[in-house]
Amino acid sequence: MKNILVVVGSSRKNGNTDQLADAFIRGAEAAGHNVNKVFLGAKKIGGCLGCNACRYGKPCIQKDDWAETVPLLESADLIVFASPLYFWTVSARLKAFIERFYSIAQEDPDPPLGRYEWYPQKDCALLLTAADDLFWTFEQAVSYYRFTLVRYIGFRDRGILTAGGCGSTNGRPCIEKTGHLDRAFAFGQGIYAAKKSDLVPELEVEPW
Numbered sequence: 001m002k003n004i005l006v007v008v009g010s011s012r013k014n015g016n017t018d019q020l021a022d023a024f025i026r027g028a029e030a031a032g033h034n035v036n037k038v039f040l041g042a043k044k045i046g047g048c049l050g051c052n053a054c055r056y057g058k059p060c061i062q063k064d065d066w067a068e069t070v071p072l073l074e075s076a077d078l079i080v081f082a083s084p085l086y087f088w089t090v091s092a093r094l095k096a097f098i099e100r101f102y103s104i105a106q107e108d109p110d111p112p113l114g115r116y117e118w119y120p121q122k123d124c125a126l127l128l129t130a131a132d133d134l135f136w137t138f139e140q141a142v143s144y145y146r147f148t149l150v151r152y153i154g155f156r157d158r159g160i161l162t163a164g165g166c167g168s169t170n171g172r173p174c175i176e177k178t179g180h181l182d183r184a185f186a187f188g189q190g191i192y193a194a195k196k197s198d199l200v201p202e203l204e205v206e207p208w
């Protein structure tokens, strides 16, 4: 049994991304995992101000909802980042949330080349929704996830689910008309399965 935190970077409650995250959560809970969810659309979490107070042992100076999410981050084995695609990358809400990781970094006396601090060691996964469904649709968002969260912060990738063709935000969410919710359920159910291939249908983007 793992502790899973799902962070939803959408403002639309029960929108495409929220539904995709909930399907993942149902699957993970069916497999016996304990899941917490943070819906960023209901939180006030600003991007990092670069004041560097946290680098001098002080808490983040921003008095917003970030602090209440830190214990959830700390207790999670797996953090699932869910976002609608906004201008070909993750939403500003999710990006702002990730920027605040700066305040939980610790000094690393011996960092590898290109990293300057130490971050808590977690597993991670990515869920994305978009209107388009072309071969390049998710390229920037996936690249950001891989370089920032996996390569730089050092989280261990458990997989990526891209859900294209969900329709624009000019109307009701359409994700239920696609097969993505079933795929997300299977992804959640199988994310720690011994033989993942039994449960997880082929993903568009495989973990590297």
Ligand SMILES: Cc1cc2nc3c(=O)[nH]c(=O)nc-3n(C[C@H](O)[C@H](O)[C@H](O)COP(=O)(O)O)c2cc1C
Pocket (backbone or CB within 6 Å): 010, 011, 012, 014, 015, 016, 017, 018, 084, 085, 086, 087, 088, 089, 129, 130, 131, 132, 133, 137, 166, 167, 168, 169, 173
């Ligand atoms: C500001 C904005 C930018 C968007 N940019 C893109 C985009 O670059 N590519 C795309 O395919 N869809 C884009 N979309 C559509 C959303 O990604 C898509 O409708 C998504 O599933 C919405 O998720 P939600 O229901 O969780 O808000 C954009 C929507 C908005 C509001």
